[in-house]
Amino acid sequence: MPPLRIILSSTALAFVLAGGLTAQGLTAQGITAPPAKVAAPFVVTPMPARLAAPSTTAAVAAELVADAGAPSAARAARGQSSTLMIVGGAAIVTGLLLDEGVITFVGAGVWLYGLYLYLR
Numbered sequence: 001m002p003p004l005r006i007i008l009s010s011t012a013l014a015f016v017l018a019g020g021l022t023a024q025g026l027t028a029q030g031i032t033a034p035p036a037k038v039a040a041p042f043v044v045t046p047m048p049a050r051l052a053a054p055s056t057t058a059a060v061a062a063e064l065v066a067d068a069g070a071p072s073a074a075r076a077a078r079g080q081s082s083t084l085m086i087v088g089g090a091a092i093v094t095g096l097l098l099d100e101g102v103i104t105f106v107g108a109g110v111w112l113y114g115l116y117l118y119l120r
Contacts, residue, residue: 084114 091107094100 078118081114081117085111085118086114088112088114 088107088111095104095107
């Protein structure tokens, strides 16, 4: 029998004879580890009113109508600038892969313009 198999089988036999593991610790011959001490009790604080669930279906409907409004101009501009940054980044990677300096520099310009619009 190989030595590794002997070691593994003897270890398994020792766990079976010792009684295995419990939530408190290893139970071998009636000796258990003491439970862990908790430093401070867990305190539950009340939820802010903004995060609390609405109590009526009318309040739920009012929130859905308020959230479903048209996107603001700033939100639309961020979407356009994000798109420009993604396209510019893709052009930079494409230019680097194809070893084309013009595509790389045009992509960098488009990416910088998108970043300018995003940060404005």
